[in-house]
Amino acid sequence: MRAERVFAYGSAAGLLGDLLFGDPRRGHPVAAFGRAAGAVERVLWSDHRGWGALHTAVCAGGAAVAGGLAARAVRRSPAASVALTAAATWAVVGGTSLGREARAIGGALAAGDVDAARERLPHLCGRDPQALDADGIARAVVESVAENTSDAVVGALVWGAVAGVPGLVAFRAVNTLDAMVGHKSARYRRYGWASARLDDVAGWPGARLTGVLAAVAGGRPRGALTAWREDARLHPSPNAGVVEASFAGALGVRLGGTLSYGGRVEHRPVLNASGRSVETADVERAARLSRRVTWLALGVCVAGRALLRRGKS
Numbered sequence: 318m319r320a321e322r323v324f325a326y327g328s329a330a331g332l333l334g335d336l337l338f339g340d341p342r343r344g345h346p347v348a349a350f351g352r353a354a355g356a357v358e359r360v361l362w363s364d365h366r367g368w369g370a371l372h373t374a375v376c377a378g379g380a381a382v383a384g385g386l387a388a389r390a391v392r393r394s395p396a397a398s399v400a401l402t403a404a405a406t407w408a409v410v411g412g413t414s415l416g417r418e419a420r421a422i423g424g425a426l427a428a429g430d431v432d433a434a435r436e437r438l439p440h441l442c443g444r445d446p447q448a449l450d451a452d453g454i455a456r457a458v459v460e461s462v463a464e465n466t467s468d469a470v471v472g473a474l475v476w477g478a479v480a481g482v483p484g485l486v487a488f489r490a491v492n493t494l495d496a497m498v499g500h501k502s503a504r505y506r507r508y509g510w511a512s513a514r515l516d517d518v519a520g521w522p523g524a525r526l527t528g529v530l531a532a533v534a535g536g537r538p539r540g541a542l543t544a545w546r547e548d549a550r551l552h553p554s555p556n557a558g559v560v561e562a563s564f565a566g567a568l569g570v571r572l573g574g575t576l577s578y579g580g581r582v583e584h585r586p587v588l589n590a591s592g593r594s595v596e597t598a599d600v601e602r603a604a605r606l607s608r609r610v611t612w613l614a615l616g617v618c619v620a621g622r623a624l625l626r627r628g629k630s
Contacts, residue, residue: 318395320481321626325619327399328477331406332615339413346408350380351493358498362508369508373494373515380490384483405482409489411469412611415441416604419458423600426451444576456595459603460572463531463564464557466607468492471530471614472523478618478625491519517555524556526617527610528563534609535567542566544589548573551586558588565589567606570599 354376361372384405391397418441425434434454435446442461449457472492476484495516498509528549532541544566545559552558552573565572565588572595573588 318398319626321619321623323395323398323402324478324481324622327402328406328474328615328619330399330403331408332410332412332611334403334407335410335413338407339417340411347489347493350376350490351497354490354494354497364504364507366507366510369498369505370511372498372508373491373511376494377487377490377515381483381487384481384486388482402477402482402485405485406473406477409473409485410611411465412607415462415465415469416607419462419600419604422454422458423597423604426455426597426600451597452594455597455600456570456572456574457576458600459564459568459570459595460561462600462603462607463527463561463572466531466564466610467524467527467556467560468520470607470611471527472520474614474618475523475526476519478622488519488523491516520556524559526614528559530610530613530617531560531563531567531606534613535564535606537567537569540566540569540589540592544592548586548588548590552588553583553585562588564603564606565592568599568602569593570595 354372357372357375361368361375387401388398391401418437422434422437422441425431425437431451431454434451435449438444438446438449438454438457442457444457446454469492473485473488476488478484480487491512494512495509497512498505499513499516500509528541528545532538532545535541541563544562547562548565549558549562552561561572569589569592571587571589571592573585576583576585
């Protein structure tokens with residue numbers, strides 16, 4: 318069976334698995350990778366970019382090599398290759414859990430239980446929930462849904478289309494490392510620099526595809542593209558700015574503004590300033606848009622993999 322068919326069948330099966338089962342509560346492969354990366358950090362940590370780069374190379378490179386060895390071991394069996402691709406896709410994407418957490422917070426807000434919404438928010442993003450009112454929580458959820466649609470779904474599919482199973486697992490490894498050490502705390506400002514920069518590079522194509530598909534699927538293509546063009550570059554992240562601006566324009570809402578992370582206040586630019594304030598009902602709208610973007614991304618990536626193969630033949 319040709320590689321493009323293996324990817325098409327396997328990635329579709331993996332997304333269906335995520336839709337049906339979501340993430341396992343215990344024994345998730347990404348959690349196992351996180352524990353391994355933490356063990357490597359305990360050995361290598363030093364307040365130096367070089368040691369952080371070595372940590373990134375060992376962890377992300379090890380994940381890519383493991384994925385490559387697994388794919389090589391089953392390459393003679395089409396059924397096993399499809400099953401491996403399906404398992405890898407299911408392991409690295411997190412669209413169902415993303416939507417589930419967003420809807421749980423939205424449901425608490427709709428019921429008027431702001432305290433319950435604050436309690437659940439850390440499951441989805443790193444904001445300080447006590448600093449947020451109901452509308453602020455809803456805005457945080459919409460922004461997190463937008464960013465994680467790229468990070469937890471579309472980016473993985475893009476790299477799976479480019480490099481198969483090694484691409485899937487390597488992207489997720491890079492994204493996980495960025496979440497672990499890529500932030501600008503005193504401990505990780507230098508040590509996590511390489512992980513943060515590599516995540517920016519790896520996430521670049523997926524973020525742009527997410528932005529385009531949000532414009533296509535959101536019902537306001539002109540608004541999404543205008544917000545992307547005018548506001549994305551103002552965001553401190555080269556990738557999150559694209560997807561958040563596109564989602565903001567597609568949903569007709571304003572995102573960005575003052576945020577609080579771990580006691581640190583950030584004043585970010587407003588995205589899609591002509592939109593209205595985020596309301597509780599927009600959480601469900603964002604989750605639905607994320608799901609549409611996911612399935613469109615699968616179609617684009619499968620088609621792209623086929624075209625890549627045709628171009629080489």
